[in-house]
Amino acid sequence: MHSIPVGVLGASGYAGRELCGLITAHPHCHLAFATANERRGQTLRVRGGDRVHDILMVGHEEAPLDAAALVFSALPHGASVDWVGRVLAAGAKVVDLSSDLRPGRGGSTHPVPDNVPEQVPYGLPELFREGIGHASVVANPGCYPTSILVALAPFVKAGLVAPDGLVSVAAASGVSGAGASPKPELLFAEVTENFRAYGAGNAHRHLPEMTASLQRLGGTFDLLFTPHLLPVDRGILSTITVPLTEAVADPVGVLRAAYAHEPFVEVTDALPALADVVHRNVVRVTAVTVRHVRRPTLTLFAAIDNLVKGAAGQAVQNANLMLGLDETAGLPR
Numbered sequence: 257m258h259s260i261p262v263g264v265l266g267a268s269g270y271a272g273r274e275l276c277g278l279i280t281a282h283p284h285c286h287l288a289f290a291t292a293n294e295r296r297g298q299t300l301r302v303r304g305g306d307r308v309h310d311i312l313m314v315g316h317e318e319a320p321l322d323a324a325a326l327v328f329s330a331l332p333h334g335a336s337v338d339w340v341g342r343v344l345a346a347g348a349k350v351v352d353l354s355s356d357l358r359p360g361r362g363g364s365t366h367p368v369p370d371n372v373p374e375q376v377p378y379g380l381p382e383l384f385r386e387g388i389g390h391a392s393v394v395a396n397p398g399c400y401p402t403s404i405l406v407a408l409a410p411f412v413k414a415g416l417v418a419p420d421g422l423v424s425v426a427a428a429s430g431v432s433g434a435g436a437s438p439k440p441e442l443l444f445a446e447v448t449e450n451f452r453a454y455g456a457g458n459a460h461r462h463l464p465e466m467t468a469s470l471q472r473l474g475g476t477f478d479l480l481f482t483p484h485l486l487p488v489d490r491g492i493l494s495t496i497t498v499p500l501t502e503a504v505a506d507p508v509g510v511l512r513a514a515y516a517h518e519p520f521v522e523v524t525d526a527l528p529a530l531a532d533v534v535h536r537n538v539v540r541v542t543a544v545t546v547r548h549v550r551r552p553t554l555t556l557f558a559a560i561d562n563l564v565k566g567a568a569g570q571a572v573q574n575a576n577l578m579l580g581l582d583e584t585a586g587l588p589r
């Protein structure tokens with residue numbers, strides 16, 4: 257099979273770097289270009305498989321978009337959607353890692369270019385695989401939503417979540433989730449040996465894509481999402497409290513049945529931890545029956561690497577489907 261050229265917009269960011277590493281180790285793709293904004297002209301060192309690669313990052317404007325069959329846009333929300341339009345105009349497919357084209361658009365009001373469809377497939381293959389393979393643009397899900405939706409979906413689809421209930425999520429992410437741009441609150445001295453919530457009161461940009469996706473699966477309950485900042489480099493652990501319509505005798509069995517044929521979902525009896533998932537394109541998930549409460553309730557636990565299954569790995573999974581390749585090609589498990 258000939259090697260397929262792909263490009264990365266935003267290669268100097270955390271998600272873009274991870275993408276470059278995955279592409280340099282991919283069995284059927286190679287890097288046609290990698291771009292940066294302020295760091296254009298600099299060299300990016302990435303590890304791809306067993307080797308280290310030095311990649312020259314060009315400015316976005318200098319990228320030969322028409323030399324790629326598919327382009328990943330790992331640009332900030334707001335800036336990304338215009339580049340999706342430019343890539344489509346150049347004749348390539350796009351996986352957009354930003355929230356610009358996800359359901360609810362992350363609350364963005366930035367105009368969508370005329371040549372970009374208003375609604376594009378939401379690239380969470382384990383739940384919505386249909387449509388991804390034939391798409392010219394796919395919206396890659398957010399990191400928190402990937403962990404939360406994979407854990408909740410089997411119970412929502414089975415009608416087991418109380419329709420008038422409140423599903424409450426407390427999730428913690430490593431610092432790379434906030435991107436590589438310098439921010440005072442992310443300085444080492446602010447983050448280390450510390451733990452705090454942010455986006456309290458259902459104010460996080462990821463809420464619209466989660467509520468839209470849960471409604472699509474048949475859910476009518478309320479969702480309360482409270483993210484936390486964890487003083488580690490990478491990884492997300494989501495803890496999800498779910499009021500049920502009835503007691504479920506074997507909740508782990510519900511997850512196992514739903515994901516028996518999914519290569520990137522690990523259902524486990526043990527509680528998942530970040531060390532189980534970092535640098536891997538997996539969601540590791542379990543369910544526990546809650547005791548000593550009046551209403552039947554579950555707690556779901558899901559762990560992912562925010563930069564792999566939560567970003568670059570999932571983007572490559574979508575790209576594999578869009579390019580007609582084996583969905584698992586080039587992805588670490």
Ligand SMILES: NC(=O)c1ccc[n+]([C@@H]2O[C@H](COP(=O)([O-])OP(=O)(O)OC[C@H]3O[C@@H](n4cnc5c(N)ncnc54)[C@H](OP(=O)(O)O)[C@@H]3O)[C@@H](O)[C@H]2O)c1
Nearest residue numbers: 266268269270271292293294295330333354433435436567
């Ligand atoms: N980090 C995660 O865990 C994660 C997970 C899921 C999805 N995402 C999404 O992936 C995208 C990239 O995230 P990230 O965390 O990698 O961000 P990041 O580290 O801040 O990187 C952003 C990239 O975009 C470039 N850039 C910054 N401002 C720009 C502008 N105004 N116009 C054009 N380019 C600009 C940067 O270039 P310079 O550095 O050269 O300026 C860099 O290459 C975002 O949309 C984010 O929401 C991130």
